[in-house]
Amino acid sequence: MPTLELYSEWWRKTEACSGRTGDMSTVTFYAVDAPGGAIGLSGTVAHGWWVRQGNRIYLPANALGEEWLVRHEMLHALLQHGSHPNELFVEACHLASIKAWRDSTLRVDPANPQGH
Numbered sequence: 001m002p003t004l005e006l007y008s009e010w011w012r013k014t015e016a017c018s019g020r021t022g023d024m025s026t027v028t029f030y031a032v033d034a035p036g037g038a039i040g041l042s043g044t045v046a047h048g049w050w051v052r053q054g055n056r057i058y059l060p061a062n063a064l065g066e067e068w069l070v071r072h073e074m075l076h077a078l079l080q081h082g083s084h085p086n087e088l089f090v091e092a093c094h095l096a097s098i099k100a101w102r103d104s105t106l107r108v109d110p111a112n113p114q115g116h
Helices: 004-018 067-079 086-092 098-102
Strands: 028-032 039-041 044-046 049-051 056-060
Touching: 004 067, 004 086, 039 049, 039 056, 049 067, 056 067, 067 086, 067 098
Parallel strands: 028 056
Antiparallel strands: 039 044, 049 056
């Protein structure tokens, strides 16, 4: 189980790469039982969710220690927006996807080239 200290470190790293600041204590994290690693919300399935209302982050319980995924949702919370601008999610922070996390030379996410 990740610690608050670890999530705080990841929050600071996400602030640093994005150039944005925010108060992580305003974000509520939820662990969801999702053995397949995907969470359904309003008819859409994703690996994790940030929800503006209540500034909530939902993560699969078995992925709470996946740095790229947790920080991906943290970046949404910092931006207070659900889109994936390539300049932040791919180029600056490498958090758009597992591919962007592993290959810092990418300039667009192959699965989402338009950054939606």
